[in-house]
Amino acid sequence: MHYHNTIYLDHAATSWPKPPEVINAVVKVMQEDAANPGRGSHQMAVRASRVLFHTREKLSKLFHVKNPNDIAFTSNTTMALNMAIKGWVKQGDHVIATSVEHNSVRRPLYELERSRGVQVTYIEGDVEGNIDVKEIVAAIQPNTTLIVVNHSSNLLGTILPISDIGDVARKHGVKLLVDAAQSAGILPIDVEAMGIHMLAFPGHKGLLGPQGTGGLYIASELELEPLLHGGTGSQSEALQQPLVRPDRYEAGTQNTPGLAGLGAGVQYILNETVEKIHTKEWALIQRLLEGLGNIKGVRLLGPQLNRPRTGIASFTVSNRDPSELAFILDRNYGIAVRSGYHCTPLAHQCAGTESTGAVRASVGVNSTEDDIDALIAAVNELVEQHDV
Numbered sequence: 001m002h003y004h005n006t007i008y009l010d011h012a013a014t015s016w017p018k019p020p021e022v023i024n025a026v027v028k029v030m031q032e033d034a035a036n037p038g039r040g041s042h043q044m045a046v047r048a049s050r051v052l053f054h055t056r057e058k059l060s061k062l063f064h065v066k067n068p069n070d071i072a073f074t075s076n077t078t079m080a081l082n083m084a085i086k087g088w089v090k091q092g093d094h095v096i097a098t099s100v101e102h103n104s105v106r107r108p109l110y111e112l113e114r115s116r117g118v119q120v121t122y123i124e125g126d127v128e129g130n131i132d133v134k135e136i137v138a139a140i141q142p143n144t145t146l147i148v149v150n151h152s153s154n155l156l157g158t159i160l161p162i163s164d165i166g167d168v169a170r171k172h173g174v175k176l177l178v179d180a181a182q183s184a185g186i187l188p189i190d191v192e193a194m195g196i197h198m199l200a201f202p203g204h205k206g207l208l209g210p211q212g213t214g215g216l217y218i219a220s221e222l223e224l225e226p227l228l229h230g231g232t233g234s235q236s237e238a239l240q241q242p243l244v245r246p247d248r249y250e251a252g253t254q255n256t257p258g259l260a261g262l263g264a265g266v267q268y269i270l271n272e273t274v275e276k277i278h279t280k281e282w283a284l285i286q287r288l289l290e291g292l293g294n295i296k297g298v299r300l301l302g303p304q305l306n307r308p309r310t311g312i313a314s315f316t317v318s319n320r321d322p323s324e325l326a327f328i329l330d331r332n333y334g335i336a337v338r339s340g341y342h343c344t345p346l347a348h349q350c351a352g353t354e355s356t357g358a359v360r361a362s363v364g365v366n367s368t369e370d371d372i373d374a375l376i377a378a379v380n381e382l383v384e385q386h387d388v
Contacts, residue, residue: 007335007371011364012154012182012312014204014211018265022208025264029257037256038247048256055263056246062266062274063199064190065217072249073215073259077181078104079227080200080216083249084177085109085148087224088198094119094144096136096174098160099346100129100153105179106346109148119143125350128303129158133165140172147176151183155347155360156302157285157312159187166195175222181205182310185269186278191217198222206277207269208365209262212255218245228252268365277365281311284363284372288313291376295383301351301358311363314351317383322359325382329359333378337361 008016029051035044037052056068065071074080085108089095095112097105099122112118121139125131136147147169152159162178169176175197180189184199185206191199196217203213218224226241230251241248269277289305292298297318303309316322326339340357348354361375 005334007333007374009361009363009367009371009375010336010338011205011367012360012362013338015206015208015364017366018210018261019208019268021264021268022210022261026210026257026261029260033260034256036253039253051256051260051263052254055259055266058263058266058270059215062185062189062270063201063217064192066192067220067245069245070220071215071217072246073213073254074200075212075255076204076214077179077200077202080214081105081148081177081179082108083216083224083227084198084200084218085112085146087227088175088177088222089116089118089146091116092118092143093146094121094141095146095148096121096123096139096144097148098123098131098150099125099350100131100150100156100158100160100344101148101346102150102154102179102181102344104181105148105150122346125158125347127350127352128301129153129156129347129350130303131160133161133168136165137168137172140168140174144172144174147174148179149176150179150181151187151189152310152312153302153344153347154182154312155314155344155358156351157182157309157314158302159183159308159310162196163194169197170195175219182312185266185274186281186310188274188278191219203258203262203265206364207262208265210255210258213258213262216249218249224249226251272365278310280365281363281367282309284367284369285309285311285313287369288361288363288372288375291372292379295376295380297383298379301353311367312360313362314358314360316353316356316358317379320382320386322357325359325379328382329375329378333374335375335378337375 033047037048060068177198180201184201199217203209228251301314322339329335
């Protein structure tokens with residue numbers, strides 16, 4: 001099967017295809033400005049540094065960040081979450097997380113439980129992944145220093161009440177870290193208004209940039225212990241990592257071509273508007289939920305029809321293995337979806353699918369009603385064939 005014939009419904013893993021502007025931006029830097037940013041005063045190095053600064057500016061506009069230098073670039077959301085969690089949480093601290101967290105949060109927290117004696121409380125979500133903010137308040141202890149929440153579940157599509165949680169964090173003097181893996185570029189984010197102290201985001205999903213890009217917003221009053229130590233191009237004579245931002249958190253050569261592509265992706269989002277993108281994706285997912293809901297034996301996960309959610313719909317089919325279904329959808333119908341546990345066993349426990357996993361379909365900016373209808377028809381056909 002030719003790749004351009006693929007019906008791609010795996011945008012929650014990575015967006016595809018990338019806008020032409022993104023590809024052109026990567027190629028332009030590779031051809032013209034691929035010097036080492038911040039390492040030298042020659043014109044090409046200065047232009048490379050400018051690429052990074054412009055991308056920081058665009059991200060600041062999107063997330064309502066006052067100072068672009070409060071955004072540190074990383075290679076993905078996982079690195080950003082590790083940087084935030086390990087850089088802030090100290091020996092004996094208490095952390096509050098939720099049962100819809102990705103392993104990118106769960107595993108670093110487990111590591112700190114093991115190595116630093118950190119205590120972690122997981123707030124249980126309901127079957128749709130909704131969290132009761134009152135339970136977060138009740139879980140706060142004198143040694144609570146961090147609340148970590150997923151803005152939107154990568155399995156269930158549930159949208160968590162970040163502003164309400166931000167109010168709780170502010171009131172109790174606790175820092176709030178938001179995992180925006182499924183919301184950056186898809187849901188409105190205002191770090192100041194929502195009370196977000198740290199925001200971890202991917203470049204390659206809703207922001208439409210290349211893989212190997214991402215970042216962490218760190219509120220100006222926070223001081224994290226850097227995850228990496230090494231060359232920054234500044235204060236090279238000093239033995240310790242520089243204090244100046246973003247250099248303190250960006251040891252080593254940056255992915256300049258990738259970040260140029262990310263800048264183009266963010267500009268695409270700014271032009272289209274997050275609101276318009278979310279409205280389109282929500283409508284497509286409602287169409288999918290409605291179509292799949294009419295098929296015998298299909299169980300839909302996450303918020304019910306006409307409720308808020310991101311562009312994700314996970315489902316199971318009775319007496320069918322999700323991995324087998326995804327394999328057949330790919331091989332026989334040219335439809336790319338994701339099956340299994342989606343690196344979030346906690347959310348599968350919420351949904352009651354911890355023993356089977358699920359099939360996940362996720363839409364993006366270029367998904368169409370035809371894509372949705374093709375998946376509905378394929379699942380319907382597979383169910384009918386199985387019943388015969």
